[in-house]
Amino acid sequence: MNMITNHLPTAELQALDAAHHMHPFTDNGELAARGARVMTQAKGVWLTDSDGNKIIDGMAGLWCVNIGYGRDELADVAARQIKELCYYNTFFMTTHVPAIALAAKIAELAPGDLNHVFFAGSGSEANDTNIRLVRRYWDIKGHPEKRVFISRKNGYHGSTMGGGSLGGMTYIHAHGGLIDGIVHIGQPHWYAEGGDMTPEAFGLMRAQELEAKILELGVENVAAFIAEPVQGAGGVIIAPSTYWPEIQRIVDKYGILLIADEVITGFGRTGNWFGSETFNIRPHIMTIAKGLSSGYMPIGGSIVCDEIAHTFEGSGDFNHGYTYSGHPVAAAVALENLRIIQEEGIVEHVRNVAHPYLAEQWHSLADHPMVGETKLVGLMGSLALTPNKETRAKFKSEAGKVGFRTRERCFANNLVMRHVGDRMIISPPLVITTDEIDVLMARARKSLDESYAGLKADGMFVAA
Ligand SMILES: *Cc1c(COP(=O)(O)O)cnc(C)c1O
Numbered sequence: 001m002n003m004i005t006n007h008l009p010t011a012e013l014q015a016l017d018a019a020h021h022m023h024p025f026t027d028n029g030e031l032a033a034r035g036a037r038v039m040t041q042a043k044g045v046w047l048t049d050s051d052g053n054k055i056i057d058g059m060a061g062l063w064c065v066n067i068g069y070g071r072d073e074l075a076d077v078a079a080r081q082i083k084e085l086c087y088y089n090t091f092f093m094t095t096h097v098p099a100i101a102l103a104a105k106i107a108e109l110a111p112g113d114l115n116h117v118f119f120a121g122s123g124s125e126a127n128d129t130n131i132r133l134v135r136r137y138w139d140i141k142g143h144p145e146k147r148v149f150i151s152r153k154n155g156y157h158g159s160t161m162g163g164g165s166l167g168g169m170t171y172i173h174a175h176g177g178l179i180d181g182i183v184h185i186g187q188p189h190w191y192a193e194g195g196d197m198t199p200e201a202f203g204l205m206r207a208q209e210l211e212a213k214i215l216e217l218g219v220e221n222v223a224a225f226i227a228e229p230v231q232g233a234g235g236v237i238i239a240p241s242t243y244w245p246e247i248q249r250i251v252d253k254y255g256i257l258l259i260a261d262e263v264i265t266g267f268g269r270t271g272n273w274f275g276s277e278t279f280n281i282r283p284h285i286m287t288i289a290k291g292l293s294s295g296y297m298p299i300g301g302s303i304v305c306d307e308i309a310h311t312f313e314g315s316g317d318f319n320h321g322y323t324y325s326g327h328p329v330a331a332a333v334a335l336e337n338l339r340i341i342q343e344e345g346i347v348e349h350v351r352n353v354a355h356p357y358l359a360e361q362w363h364s365l366a367d368h369p370m371v372g373e374t375k376l377v378g379l380m381g382s383l384a385l386t387p388n389k390e391t392r393a394k395f396k397s398e399a400g401k402v403g404f405r406t407r408e409r410c411f412a413n414n415l416v417m418r419h420v421g422d423r424m425i426i427s428p429p430l431v432i433t434t435d436e437i438d439v440l441m442a443r444a445r446k447s448l449d450e451s452y453a454g455l456k457a458d459g460m461f462v463a464a
Pocket of ligand 1 (some may be wrong): 121
């Protein structure tokens with residue numbers, strides 16, 4: 001196989017990039033000044049940049065490259081599908097083999113009676129679908145006033161108007177506003193917000209905010225509650241053990257729909273096929289994307305339970321869809337990705353090998369002078385950075401500054417580990433081996449040591 005290795009020098013690529021490419025979630029002025037890191041190749045868990053650095057990817061791209069980079073099988077399937085049927089739509093009573101096969105496969109893998117898939121091009125689009133699907137569902141049921149979605153502060157559901165509004169990130173709402181009929185309750189983030197409560201008592205309290213909100217709005221107005229089984233972009237926040245059982249009780253009691261946004265937690269990330277299985281949640285709808293194709297192709301969707309799907313049958317057209325709903329090349333690649341996950345036992349690898357091995361080392365970081373909390377479920381983990389472990393204190397510096405400095409040390413040590421505020425997060429490819437975990441952890445510890453030394457030297461290891 002020939003690799004595409006000929007490219008302009010890094011500085012020229014960076015200049016062109018800054019001149020013409022508007023980046024997501026980026027200040028393009030800052031980007032122009034610093035120069036973007038240019039990735040050129042990847043294989044397994046390893047990235048190569050335009051200067052030839054070998055970087056271990058502790059984030060699986062953006063939480064998506066679950067089977068690792070550079071699998072020939074997916075390239076071959078894409079090429080074959082492009083030659084056979086590169087595109088056809090799924091509107092107007094037409095379909096094609098890849099969409100059929102992928103929908104059937106997802107229905108087989110998804111728990112309970114989640115047996116129907118509405119395809120989208122991404123997680124954001126799938127959540128936009130969910131808004132329209134759920135409101136239309138209640139219309140058909142004769143409850144058009146049930147329109148309000150309850151979601152959570154610091155949740156992430158994408159960045160379209162619908163997805164961004166469902167999400168609870170105020171810095172996203174600040175750019176473009178919020179669509180109507182969406183309200184946010186508190187998140188189960190004990191470390192930052194639990195005060196003197198035990199995690200268990202706090203988890204229960206935060207779940208009961210859902211009940212209070214339903215009663216405040218009137219159950220006749222509430223359509224659904226949407227949440228990620230584990231908040232990813234919010235900082236890998238794993239709810240206390242009391243949280244999800246109480247949420248499930250409330251959802252059942254009031255008969256509102258539960259949407260599990262499994263865009264990150266789906267397809268093995270938590271050591272089961274779906275995060276809902278890990279946390280014993282019974283959603284009516286699941287949002288999927290990212291790991292569905294391991295990021296090789298853009299594809300997402302909503303997995304819908306029998307009762308909702310059957311309600312739509314015979315009720316006239318559902319006036320919604322995307323040109324690329326069930327795109328044949330994306331669907332074929334996703335199907336091959338799922339075959340690999342299943343046949344190579346990658347979910348079992350996470351559960352029985354990679355998680356236990358990583359957990360031991362990850363939790364050992366609790367002895368580091370600036371780590372106040374270590375969290376890990378499957379292969380998604382977080383560290384809370386703090387100047388005082390006992391009080392879980394925040395840093396005196398602007399929120400996120402210490403996290404940013406720590407991420408810069410990671411990058412310098414050829415490790416991709418992200419920061420969310422002053423939390424460090426990882427979500428490596430699910431195929432990561434124990435040897436690669438050793439490399440990841442050695443670089444993580446070194447980066448934490450350097451960041452800590454730098455903070456001390458700059459007088460920044462100080463509580464607010
Ligand atoms: C990434 C993400 C999305 C949005 O998916 P896109 O493909 O970026 O539109 C939605 N929900 C969750 C939980 C995510 O992590």
